[in-house]
Amino acid sequence: xxxxxxxxxxxxxxxxxxxxxxxxxxxxxxxxxxxxxxxxxxxxxxxxxxxxxxxxxxxxxxxxxxxxxxxxxxxxxxxxxxxxxxxxxxxxxxxxxxxxxxxxxxxxxxxxxxxxxxxxxxxxxxxxxxxxxxxxxxxxxxxxxxxxxxxxxxxxxxxxxxxxxxxxxxxxxxxxxxxxxxxxxxxxxxxxxxxxxxxxxxxxxxxxxxxxxxxxxxxxxxxxxxxxxxxxxxxxxxxxxxxxxxxxxxxxxxxxxxxxxxxxxxxxxxxxxxxxxxxxxxxxxxxxxxxxxxxxxxxxxxxxxxxxxxxxxxxxxxxxxxxxxxxxxxxxxxxxxxxxxxxxxxxxxxxxxxxxxxxxxxxxx
Amino acid sequence: xxxxxxxxxxxxxxxxxxxxxxxxxxxxxxxxxxxxxxxxxxxxxxxxxxxxxxxxxxxxxxxxxxxxxxxxxxxxxxxxxxxxxxxxxxxxxxxxxxxxxxxxxxxxxxxxxxxxxxxxxxxxxxxxxxxxxxxxxxxxxxxxxxxxxxxxxxxxxxxxxxxxxxxxxxxxxxxxxxxxxxxxxxxxxxxxxxxxxxxxxxxxxxxxxxxxxxxxxxxxxxxxxxxxxxxxxxxxxxxxxxxxxxxxxxxxxxxxxxxxxxxxxxxxxxxxx
Numbered sequence: 001x002x003x004x005x006x007x008x009x010x011x012x013x014x015x016x017x018x019x020x021x022x023x024x025x026x027x028x029x030x031x032x033x034x035x036x037x038x039x040x041x042x043x044x045x046x047x048x049x050x051x052x053x054x055x056x057x058x059x060x061x062x063x064x065x066x067x068x069x070x071x072x073x074x075x076x077x078x079x080x081x082x083x084x085x086x087x088x089x090x091x092x093x094x095x096x097x098x099x100x101x102x103x104x105x106x107x108x109x110x111x112x113x114x115x116x117x118x119x120x121x122x123x124x125x126x127x128x129x130x131x132x133x134x135x136x137x138x139x140x141x142x143x144x145x146x147x148x149x150x151x152x153x154x155x156x157x158x159x160x161x162x163x164x165x166x167x168x169x170x171x172x173x174x175x176x177x178x179x180x181x182x183x184x185x186x187x188x189x190x191x192x193x194x195x196x197x198x199x200x201x202x203x204x205x206x207x208x209x210x211x212x213x214x215x216x217x218x219x220x221x222x223x224x225x226x227x228x229x230x231x232x233x234x235x236x237x238x239x240x241x242x243x244x245x246x247x248x249x250x251x252x253x254x255x256x257x258x259x260x261x262x263x264x265x266x267x268x269x270x271x272x273x274x275x276x277x278x279x280x281x282x283x284x285x286x287x288x289x290x291x292x293x294x295x296x297x298x299x300x301x302x303x304x305x306x307x308x309x310x311x312x313x314x315x316x317x318x319x320x321x322x323x324x325x326x327x328x329x330x331x332x333x334x335x336x337x338x339x340x341x342x343x344x345x346x347x348x349x350x351x352x353x354x355x356x357x358x359x360x361x362x363x364x365x
Numbered sequence: 366x367x368x369x370x371x372x373x374x375x376x377x378x379x380x381x382x383x384x385x386x387x388x389x390x391x392x393x394x395x396x397x398x399x400x401x402x403x404x405x406x407x408x409x410x411x412x413x414x415x416x417x418x419x420x421x422x423x424x425x426x427x428x429x430x431x432x433x434x435x436x437x438x439x440x441x442x443x444x445x446x447x448x449x450x451x452x453x454x455x456x457x458x459x460x461x462x463x464x465x466x467x468x469x470x471x472x473x474x475x476x477x478x479x480x481x482x483x484x485x486x487x488x489x490x491x492x493x494x495x496x497x498x499x500x501x502x503x504x505x506x507x508x509x510x511x512x513x514x515x516x517x518x519x520x521x522x523x524x525x526x527x528x529x530x531x532x533x534x535x536x537x538x539x540x541x542x543x544x545x546x547x548x549x550x551x552x553x554x555x556x557x558x559x560x561x562x563x564x565x566x567x568x569x570x571x572x573x574x575x576x577x578x579x580x581x582x583x584x585x586x587x588x589x590x591x592x593x594x595x596x597x598x599x600x601x602x603x604x605x606x607x608x609x610x611x612x613x614x615x616x617x618x619x620x621x622x623x624x625x626x627x628x629x630x631x632x633x634x635x636x637x638x
Contacts, residue, residue: 074602167502167584174600212585213502228483343402343602350601355588356416362409 026060029084029277032072034264035065035218036238037087039297043244046293052284059277067217068174070346076101082271084278090263091176093132094125094336102131103268109279112286120263120303124335132265133282136237136300139323139331140177140260141253143220143239145230145246156254157185159231161204166211170223170232173215175349176334177260178205181233184258190332193341195364202348202358209352224249235262236320237300251320253327261331263303396608410609417593417610421617424590427504427579428572431511432565435519438512439564440557443523447530454528461520469514470577476510477501477581502584510578511568518567526560527553566622573621574614590614 041047049061064083066072069092075081076096088096096102107113113133120134142159148168153159160169160181172178182201183190192198213229220238223229225245239251253259266282268275284290292310295302301321302308308316315321337345344364351358400407446457464472479485480501487497500506530553538552576591583589590610597607 068600070600070602074599077602167499209585214585226483228481340402346601347603350593350596350603351416353588353596354417354420354593355586356420 028060031085032083033087039294045297084272090125091334110283115304115306134303137263139236147248148230156257168230171212205352240299401605432568439519447528506582510582515568519564522563523560
């Protein structure tokens with residue numbers, strides 16, 4: 001009797017299993033994006049993914065995050081994963097195009113592309129607008145806590161080297177952004193490929209290491225909001241998110257020095273399995289109403305002027321999110337560097353991070 | 366016939382070992398000996414290992430210190446456990462195991478929350494009107510993290526050995542005129558040597574390759590070899606250098622455990638004589 005019962009139970013269970021497998025015929029798309037980079041229904045903002053799944057009941061979104069372009073690249077280059085939509089930054093889009101890792105988009109499936117502002121089309125990284133659709137744009141500056149940092153010290157990038165604030169300074173944990181800061185400080189071009197300039201930057205970064213509390217990416221939110229750290233270079237949009245939590249936080253773009261302006265763009269990599277659904281997702285994010293709601297939470301600049309009328313006017317008028325053109329002129333975008341330069345930069349950055357003597361590899365000396 | 370049968374039975378594991386241990390080891394060796402850009406055979410990665418020696422020594426120092434602290438803390442606990450009533454033994458055993466049921470990443474993060482400048486301990490001190498302490502990002506914090514995470518690996522093997530020590534041997538030593546210190550030094554300690562050795566090995570090996578603890582609890586100057594290897598793969602996009610570092614770490618671990626086992630077998634031999 002007991003055996004029979006067990007047998008029946010097993011039948012019921014396995015039947016249940018088959019049944020649920022049959023009913024879920026939705027297509028799953030894997031979206032790979034930066035951490036804290038989409039509105040998920042917090043703080044009274046919209047839940048973009050839930051709205052998408054509501055609008056397209058046959059598509060399910062599997063959302064995964066990365067913390068830097070480099071981590072994302074390493075994972076993609078390693079192979080063995082399926083990703084349908086990625087949102088890397090400009091220079092990484094350029095590199096992925098160059099290495100043949102992106103698929104051309106079918107713009108018939110992305111009619112909302114018409115809303116993208118003219119100045120975000122025909123960019124350096126994707127001159128013919130074949131592979132990418134801009135998601136956001138922004139600047140990189142310094143966030144500091146006005147409670148602890150003296151106003152007179154707030155000048156340029158050199159604040160990040162100030163020994164007065166040793167152990168309270170955070171630094172980017174990715175080579176491109178970290179090098180960009182030293183390049184701006186030393187007055188180099190941020191798209192230079194000169195090995196000697198790289199070496200000088202790496203030495204400057206090694207000099208900074210003793211005062212750096214941690215090399216971080218997304219952990220910056222917690223550390224700055226809780227005042228565990230007082231100074232951090234980061235993306236302007238994220239500053240606005242942090243400032244909501246801690247009113248003492250301030251942001252500035254260094255006076256008289258350069259800084260990075262970036263565009264993050266949506267692309268479909270060659271390992272995608274559901275291209276059409278991925279394009280549907282990209283199109284959905286370009287809907288002005290959705291984009292506006294999304295930007296209200298992530299606070300980055302939107303490349304769709306049409307979205308601004310759906311946004312919180314406070315964000316639209318914020319000079320940190322949308323600086324004057326005059327200030328923006330001081331900024332500079334990244335372009336994809338040749339592979340050898342990228343590798344040298346990463347190697348030097350690893351030397352800094354690993355605390356070993358900074359030196360150029362043999363082939364450069 | 367009998368031999369064939371046992372070979373047949375161990376077949377699945379041998380196949381497993383070949384596929385998931387030997388072949389990957391060859392892949393590691395292959396990567397370590399090829400250039401990252403050209404893929405050509407080169408000793409470049411091996412030559413570069415010299416640069417990382419300070420990090421290797423630092424890792425070994427930290428893990429040896431942690432293993433010794435674990436031993437000093439763990440031995441009395443294991444001894445006490447072994448001499449409790451069986452129900453109490455089971456309960457204590459479970460208590461020692463309990464933290465291991467939670468992810469080690471989570472436990473380390475919990476220490477960050479406790480130790481950091483704006484953390485629970487410092488907030489509590491401030492509430493009492495005491496000055497704040499800089500606890501996190503010090504060598505002590507890294508050692509604390511290692512000891513906390515790996516202590517069960519020390520206590521459990523020690524307990525397993527001590528609980529088996531025949532009480533009659535201790536009684537015999539006492540009858541023959543040993544005082545309690547002599548009983549411990551000449552009977553209990555030598556008999557628990559296998560437990561000490563496996564405990565020290567089981568703490569040392571994961572500690573020497575640890576990567577998350579030093580990153581979270583240490584300062585930017587305390588870079589351990591595990592962190593470096595992780596970074597080579599995850600960020601640096603240089604699997605070849607990572608493979609060379611892993612290879613050296615593996616060799617070092619083998620040498621260290623080899624030395625310890627040799628030391629151990631001498632001791633055991635001494636006991637037998």
